[in-house]
Amino acid sequence: MKILKVDKLSIRYKLKEGEVQAVENVSFEVNERDVVGIVGESGSGKSTLAYGIMKLLPSNAYFKNGRIYLFGKDILKIPLEEIRKNRWKKYSMVFQKSMNALSPVHRIGDQIKEALTIHQPYLSQDEMKKRMERAMRMVNLPLRVLKAYPHELSGGMMQRTMIALSLINDPKFVIFDEATTALDVVTQGQILDEVKKLVENLGLTAIFITHDIGVIAEICNKVAVMYAGKLMEFGSLKEVIYHPLHPYTKALLKSHPDFLKPGEEIKGIRGALPDPLKSFRGCVFAPRCEFASEMCFEREPEEISVEGRKVSCFNLSEVSK
Numbered sequence: 001m002k003i004l005k006v007d008k009l010s011i012r013y014k015l016k017e018g019e020v021q022a023v024e025n026v027s028f029e030v031n032e033r034d035v036v037g038i039v040g041e042s043g044s045g046k047s048t049l050a051y052g053i054m055k056l057l058p059s060n061a062y063f064k065n066g067r068i069y070l071f072g073k074d075i076l077k078i079p080l081e082e083i084r085k086n087r088w089k090k091y092s093m094v095f096q097k098s099m100n101a102l103s104p105v106h107r108i109g110d111q112i113k114e115a116l117t118i119h120q121p122y123l124s125q126d127e128m129k130k131r132m133e134r135a136m137r138m139v140n141l142p143l144r145v146l147k148a149y150p151h152e153l154s155g156g157m158m159q160r161t162m163i164a165l166s167l168i169n170d171p172k173f174v175i176f177d178e179a180t181t182a183l184d185v186v187t188q189g190q191i192l193d194e195v196k197k198l199v200e201n202l203g204l205t206a207i208f209i210t211h212d213i214g215v216i217a218e219i220c221n222k223v224a225v226m227y228a229g230k231l232m233e234f235g236s237l238k239e240v241i242y243h244p245l246h247p248y249t250k251a252l253l254k255s256h257p258d259f260l261k262p263g264e265e266i267k268g269i270r271g272a273l274p275d276p277l278k279s280f281r282g283c284v285f286a287p288r289c290e291f292a293s294e295m296c297f298e299r300e301p302e303e304i305s306v307e308g309r310k311v312s313c314f315n316l317s318e319v320s321k
């Protein structure tokens with residue numbers, strides 16, 4: 001079953017100086033039980049895409065074009081009441097800056113209970129208590145956390161709390177936006193294991209946003225690689241990690257110790273993302289691409305799509321050598 005279809009989506013932010021092209025013409029699909037990783041360096045539009053899917057964009061952002069079908073419904077067209085009914089229940093998100101999402105003056109338990117009460121007011125007090133305790137166990141948190149205030153928790157505990165909160169209404173689909181980035185590797189590993197269990201045991205479908213391609217390799221079955229608002233490559237984990245087609249994906253892999261061949265040295269990607277306020281000609285990655293030819297600076301490559309795998313590059317035969 002298809003859970004999400006993003007079709008030629010573009011999202012822009014209006015600023016005094018001009019418009020930021022944060023997401024440009026992005027298309028991909030997420031099927032039931034997929035865990036799709038979205039990877040790309042800071043500023044590539046990952047969070048904007050996630051906020052767009054959740055219909056939670058700030059007021060200076062707008063959908064320039066495209067469609068988002070979530071559970072078969074075009075969320076850019078359905079009334080806000082319907083979105084409010086389903087958001088946080090049928091689907092939810094763990095925010096990148098989730099530390100700020102909890103109220104500092106209320107106990108964790110009361111805040112989680114409120115999320116349950118809003119969406120499932122018919123549950124008995126007993127049932128609510130059971131669900132809250134189950135959610136805490138799911139993310140490996142002691143029950144005493146329910147009685148604590150946010151400032152009494154460590155960063156890792158807070159992050160787990162946010163994951164518990166996002167799961168409290170048994171959603172079918174969750175977007176994790178850098179949910180483990182601020183954590184030490186041990187805690188990060190534990191959370192990834194917990195998410196894996198949720199997918200296996202509860203049939204969860206997820207998008208996992210991170211700039212760490214190592215995290216993607218551990219948890220995802222599909223990968224979307226974003227650069228400067230554009231989708232550079234999309235495919236199964238094995239295809240993208242072991243047979244990358246796009247020079248940017250290759251460069252990302254070469255800059256991570258987990259994907260180097262024996263004896264190979266880590267190689268950073270020279271240069272920086274282009275100014276998102278400026279329009280450009282040709283392929284947006286060309287100025288940093290070691291395979292770029294004249295044509296890459298002249299024209300934008302069309303997306304090539306074969307059996308669910310997508311890539312936008314003129315030099316595929318060179319890159320895959």
Ligand SMILES: Nc1ncnc2c1ncn2[C@@H]1O[C@H](COP(=O)(O)OP(=O)(O)OP(=O)(O)O)[C@@H](O)[C@H]1O
Pocket residue numbers: 013014015020021022040041042043044045046047048049058060096211276
């Ligand atoms: N509220 C906003 N107003 C204007 N521009 C914004 C806003 N939020 C994000 N942007 C811009 O949109 C582009 C994409 O940002 P976004 O936060 O989606 O990137 P990201 O891939 O999530 O980055 P990171 O890895 O740092 O979280 C960037 O150029 C950013 O500066």
Ligand SMILES: [Mg+2]
Pocket residue numbers: 046047048096177178
């Ligand atoms: Mg982000």
